Amino acid sequence: MSTQEFKQAPHKLLVIPGPIEVADDVLLANAHPAMSHVSPDFIPVFGDCIRMLREVLFAPNSQPVLTAGSGTLGWDHVAANVIQPGEDALVLNSGYFGDSFADCLETYGAKVDQIKAPIGSKPSLAEVEEALQKKKYKVLTFTHVDTSTGVLSDAKGLGEVVKRVSPETILVLDGVCSVGSEEIRMEEWGIDIVLTATQKGLGCPPGLMVLAASKKAIAAFEKRTVPPNSYFASWSRWLPVMKAYEAGTGAYFATPPTNLIYALHASLTTITKGSPSIEDRFKQHVAASDKVKDFITSLGLKQLAADGKKDGAHGMTAVRYPQGLKATDLLPKLVAKNIVVAAGLHKQVKDEYFRVGHMGVTVVNDKERGDLDYLLKSIKEALAEAGYKP
């Protein structure tokens, strides 16, 4: 995109579960000179992002939607387009983000049931199957990685259950903390909607809502008997715009965040055409996750996930403080070492754990950057400084 040299300013290492460290070329793309959103130079860049997103999700038949926003706005897209007021939704709750998705669905008139798992685990496939047999749900949502707990849901297993028990149900994967860092075979697994944002596994600054919808999800939208009950999130408005950008003509509903589209283009180009391959990228995230989780375990610390290596995400780890330590004992010591990790988020236990992100360049370019070793060494040192002995 550019031959300009750019090296971002020195800064603290950001290893929270998003936003994550952003590569220099992506930041330079985010500093692209101002462009018209309907310029013939910009339109194919937007079109490429749509095409590359399908590759990341293994969903050649899906319809991506990209707008200014955040992952949260993706919930509005589901709630206002795919389900109608009075219809039933089932929300699988594995943490903070299940509660919020349920709130969002109810805001637009859906009737929501939830299966709430204890903190650190997720609803079992058997529970989901039982619920689907009892009631016909228009929509089933799950948080692929709940950023508040680090629990990874079984996307493939859920896809199988839905196909077998309730094939009309629209299966929605909230991939805010998983797209780009977890394998998602959208079409093979039978996922109907994947929604995410740019600041995690996609390796960009925040500011874009990213979504892909299967033909089944689009058909459900087209069968609506009442119009979408959002304006800014209306697929009636956005689908023609996405098709126009992909076709190379462009169209206008609301101004796209042009610079973020350039940034996403740079990042998606690396992910889909660079080295490692997408498959190897996922394997690297698994390996990095194992390394972090093994290290945490070797220090005698527990994770929020019941069985971290089995149920835990590969792009983040939620770590319980050892007995007697709290956030203020540990996190400032890491900041002093130029490392930013995240505090707890799940309201019931937020003071009992911290969260570490290991996604994107921190994982994929770890050999050059050395982020992971520095992170783990610093956690160990900070714990020792706080008086903890493994």
Place this chain on the structure above:
Amino acid sequence: MSTQEFKQAPHKLLVIPGPIEVADDVLLANAHPAMSHVSPDFIPVFGDCIRMLREVLFAPNSQPVLTAGSGTLGWDHVAANVIQPGEDALVLNSGYFGDSFADCLETYGAKVDQIKAPIGSKPSLAEVEEALQKKKYKVLTFTHVDTSTGVLSDAKGLGEVVKRVSPETILVLDGVCSVGSEEIRMEEWGIDIVLTATQKGLGCPPGLMVLAASKKAIAAFEKRTVPPNSYFASWSRWLPVMKAYEAGTGAYFATPPTNLIYALHASLTTITKGSPSIEDRFKQHVAASDKVKDFITSLGLKQLAADGKKDGAHGMTAVRYPQGLKATDLLPKLVAKNIVVAAGLHKQVKDEYFRVGHMGVTVVNDKERGDLDYLLKSIKEALAEAGYKP
């Protein structure tokens, strides 16, 4: 914010009515290293943006709201928070954006009346007064500058009419194409909501919805008998977050576009603390607008606005093609001179005119940049090349 040197890549001069040319320091801020949205380093930057926005709008008592999005999302904020389903709204229509704002209000259940002005003009204050006397409207909206026609509404006059005839009515100024380039004395004039985006007079890349609400607008929100009927645009969600960022603590509802907040901070710092003063900035936009409009007139061309210098915006000009010429005769010749202007947008006449933006650095830094002279000279040359003789 940074001592790094950065010069954006060479590019075509972007003189459309937004996005506009962005200063190097703002683009560098948009390439800020990744930051946690709740970091103690980032929170005061967000807080400063809130405080500086009040200065730009002369509204020290207003409550700003900044989220990922675009100007369009600002309509959802009004429609989902300030008016309830079944309540009446009056939309003053001076072009494309009046139609769309009306659509948005109706999506959320408002009953909408419109006063539609002929293309190139705006509803008169007398018409507005008459309408307000006939019916009690919860909300009155107007497009300060309709980007499709270049018509400037009389914000101060409308404020006086509302105060006198219907003081309970919430007066909403759609300032997408006016904030930063037109004087807006929000409190003195009695404007209750100003909504805008970052890619025009505020001189940033697109991707942020920017809004300020008066105490009267907030009170109307607080008196709702039903909750906001949007999730992503809900003030119940956002107002506590804005207050927390301003107080220096931070809070989470949806991830803010951190890099765009840095960019906005850089731009608002220039606008509120740099040279020229805000007042002089507005005067410079008037002078630049007069220069463009006089030049257009001297070439024998007409504007879409009935009386361009009286009714026209100061940040853009909508110019009718001379008899016999069309977009394809003129715009590619300007592109060949590295100048990007915009085609027509108002659907009834979109092939009959083009639009030129003169906002932000193109106006304020014109002495160094020479954008305006180059633009006008190029328009004259392109017209001549197309066979037009004044």
